[in-house]
Amino acid sequence: MRIPYRSIIRGCQTVQKLLQRAFPVSPVSAQWHQQRLILRCMCTKEERNHYITTPIFYVNASPHLGHLYSAVLADCLHRYRLLQGCNSKFATGTDEHGLKIQQAAEAAGKDPLSFCTDVSERFKHLFRSCNVSHTDFIRTTEQRHRRAVEHFWSVLQNKGLIYKGSYEGWYSTQDESFLTPQQVGDALDSSGRKIKVSLESGHKVEWMKEENFMFRLSEFRPQLRDWLRGNPRAVQPERFYQAVLHWLQEDLPDLSVSRQRSRLQWGIPVPNDPEQTIYVWLDALVNYLTVAGYPDKYSQWWDVAHHVVGKDILKFHTIYWPAFLLGAGLPLPQVIHVHSHWTVGGKKMSKSLGNVVDPLERSQRFTTDGMRYFLLRQGVPDSDCDYNDQKLVKLLNAELADSLGGLLNRCTAPSLNPAQIYPSFCPNSFPSDQASRLRGRAVTEDYLMLTAVQSLPAVVAQHYESLHVYKALEAVGSCVRQTNGFVQRHAPWKLDRGDSDDQRWLDTIIHVSLECLRIYGTLLQPVVPEIANKLLSRLGVQPGERSWAALNFLPRYQGQDCPFEGRALGCDSGVLFSRLENPNAGKGKPAKTKKAANLM
Numbered sequence: 381m382r383i384p385y386r387s388i389i390r391g392c393q394t395v396q397k398l399l400q401r402a403f404p405v406s407p408v409s410a411q412w413h414q415q416r417l418i419l420r421c422m423c424t425k426e427e428r429n430h431y432i433t434t435p436i437f438y439v440n441a442s443p444h445l446g447h448l449y450s451a452v453l454a455d456c457l458h459r460y461r462l463l464q465g466c467n468s469k470f471a472t473g474t475d476e477h478g479l480k481i482q483q484a485a486e487a488a489g490k491d492p493l494s495f496c497t498d499v500s501e502r503f504k505h506l507f508r509s510c511n512v513s514h515t516d517f518i519r520t521t522e523q524r525h526r527r528a529v530e531h532f533w534s535v536l537q538n539k540g541l542i543y544k545g546s547y548e549g550w551y552s553t554q555d556e557s558f559l560t561p562q563q564v565g566d567a568l569d570s571s572g573r574k575i576k577v578s579l580e581s582g583h584k585v586e587w588m589k590e591e592n593f594m595f596r597l598s599e600f601r602p603q604l605r606d607w608l609r610g611n612p613r614a615v616q617p618e619r620f621y622q623a624v625l626h627w628l629q630e631d632l633p634d635l636s637v638s639r640q641r642s643r644l645q646w647g648i649p650v651p652n653d654p655e656q657t658i659y660v661w662l663d664a665l666v667n668y669l670t671v672a673g674y675p676d677k678y679s680q681w682w683d684v685a686h687h688v689v690g691k692d693i694l695k696f697h698t699i700y701w702p703a704f705l706l707g708a709g710l711p712l713p714q715v716i717h718v719h720s721h722w723t724v725g726g727k728k729m730s731k732s733l734g735n736v737v738d739p740l741e742r743s744q745r746f747t748t749d750g751m752r753y754f755l756l757r758q759g760v761p762d763s764d765c766d767y768n769d770q771k772l773v774k775l776l777n778a779e780l781a782d783s784l785g786g787l788l789n790r791c792t793a794p795s796l797n798p799a800q801i802y803p804s805f806c807p808n809s810f811p812s813d814q815a816s817r818l819r820g821r822a823v824t825e826d827y828l829m830l831t832a833v834q835s836l837p838a839v840v841a842q843h844y845e846s847l848h849v850y851k852a853l854e855a856v857g858s859c860v861r862q863t864n865g866f867v868q869r870h871a872p873w874k875l876d877r878g879d880s881d882d883q884r885w886l887d888t889i890i891h892v893s894l895e896c897l898r899i900y901g902t903l904l905q906p907v908v909p910e911i912a913n914k915l916l917s918r919l920g921v922q923p924g925e926r927s928w929a930a931l932n933f934l935p936r937y938q939g940q941d942c943p944f945e946g947r948a949l950g951c952d953s954g955v956l957f958s959r960l961e962n963p964n965a966g967k968g969k970p971a972k973t974k975k976a977a978n979l980m
């Protein structure tokens with residue numbers, strides 16, 4: 381049985397109330413126990429496998445920032461699952477068939493396969509450079525995929541769901557999409573000629589009339605509605621779920637699933653009918669099954685599939701794809717996570733429009749983790765986000781260089797930490813029981829900070845799971861600010877080292893701050909793996925001590941042993957994140973570090 385995360389949280393909230401009754405003097409204790417409970421429940425045996433996919437990207441041109449965004453969102457979810465101790469399969473790849481590619485290859489004077497190989501390699505290179513840790517990269521021109529598509533087609537055909545018919549209507553080659561008359565409007569092309577366009581994408585459409593194979597999509601409307609009504613979290617966020625339900629109120633005509641071979645040669649031929657080529661979207665969507673192992677052994681992964689897709693392909697993933705799967709008698713994806721678009725000057729960044737930001741060049745200029753952090757910190761699944769270099773530099777300097785990097789500098793600076801160790805925690809200076817608090821040196825804000833950091837893993841987990849990564853990063857950022865405030869408030873550099881009480885308090889301040897940093901570093905691994913590694917290595921946290929289960933914040937406060945206390949810090953490999961220059965001031969060279977300035 382799977383226990384949804386929300387039920388765990390609700391259950392934990394009930395348990396928290398009971399614990400608060402059991403530990404009336406220390407609400408923090410109750411939270412500590414709540415967190416343990418959540419950590420233990422996180423990855424139950426039944427939830428061990430996860431299969432995460434990005435869309436496969438169309439290779440009609442080089443990758444842009446929007447593609448990298450889809451990939452790092454999915455990568456973040458995959459890395460988070462691994463941290464939880466789950467088995468996670470993470471697939472991405474390239475979509476290589478269709479008329480657009482046939483035409484692009486012709487224009488480039490190349491044969492389609494070498495054209496595809498060339499662009500596919502660019503996607504692979506980008507993902508490698510940006511630490512996208514996919515476990516499979518599929519190309520739809522591979523033999524394993526052709527076999528899966530042919531099998532899938534035969535299953536649908538044997539069930540009587542595909543029939544030979546005649547399609548007449550509007551078609552957008554640019555979107556590889558069929559449109560109803562209501563989805564089409566008038567426009568003028570660049571030379572002022574009247575044309576018909578898709579109202580949604582603005583791309584040109586043409587009237588198409590040809591004999592081809594049709595899929596009985598209309599039969600699936602009731603089943604699709606039942607699925608969505610019974611699974612209100614199947615499409616997230618909510619606004620996209622509502623959009624799909626709305627579409628399902630309208631007519632759902634049967635769908636053409638092949639093109640005449642005379643028009644489209646670059647694709648998989650329909651089994652037993654060499655005059656027809658399989659529709660590129662049916663071909664592309666089956667990639668998720670191919671990677672899971674279809675048609676052989678696939679249920680281990682297929683039963684736990686999560687798709688991450690842009691809103692431009694919502695209909696394909698929430699109507700066509702589930703209908704094909706229902707037709708083939710296969711389970712539906714668990715969740716379809718939808719995200720909005722990166723825009724430039726308010727317009728969707730798109731290969732066809734050419735208004736693209738080169739993600740490779742930007743990640744070289746602003747670092748890989750800088751780009752990952754910016755995309756995940758600013759990208760909001762529900763609404764579009766405009767890309768801007770200045771905004772990026774400002775955000776990275778404030779949050780990674782000054783706030784997080786500054787905190788690490790302070791706590792590891794030889795001036796404050798001459799022994800370069802994880803110093804001791806003194807329970808008398810920071811007592812956990814209410815009665816002794818007046819005798820300690822910690823103040824109310826310090827206790828509030830502990831409570832915030834204590835509950836941070838559960839907060840972050842919830843946001844990672846729903847792919848609201850920006851909310852997770854907001855929560856981490858707020859705790860980092862509180863920890864900086866803690867250090868600033870007690871100004872350890874002003875304490876008298878000759879006084880044993882002051883020295884114990886100084887050590888406690890540093891111990892607590894390092895513990896906070898350890899939690900931040902562990903939680904940030906899915907977003908900024910290199911920075912998190914640098915931070916945790918500097919703290920002396922070993923690779924085996926970086927999992928979700930190892931979070932266990934500030935055990936000394938609970939009277940337990942802390943494995944880090946007294947341990948030597950790792951070596952100093954420089955500032956955590958070098959400040960970037962404003963792109964207007966110079967061409968994005970790393971600015972002088974503010975290491976000294978960050979110290980006090």
Ligand SMILES: Nc1ncnc2c1ncn2[C@@H]1O[C@H](COP(=O)(O)OP(=O)(O)OP(=O)(O)O)[C@@H](O)[C@H]1O
Nearest residue numbers: 437438446447450689690693721722729730731732
């Ligand atoms: N501007 C964007 N912002 C966020 N994600 C995007 C953006 N553009 C594309 N994507 C991601 O890439 C997926 C597939 O995009 P596709 O390969 O069609 O790129 P495109 O630039 O939209 O191409 P085209 O302009 O040829 O339609 C989208 O579903 C989405 O996941």
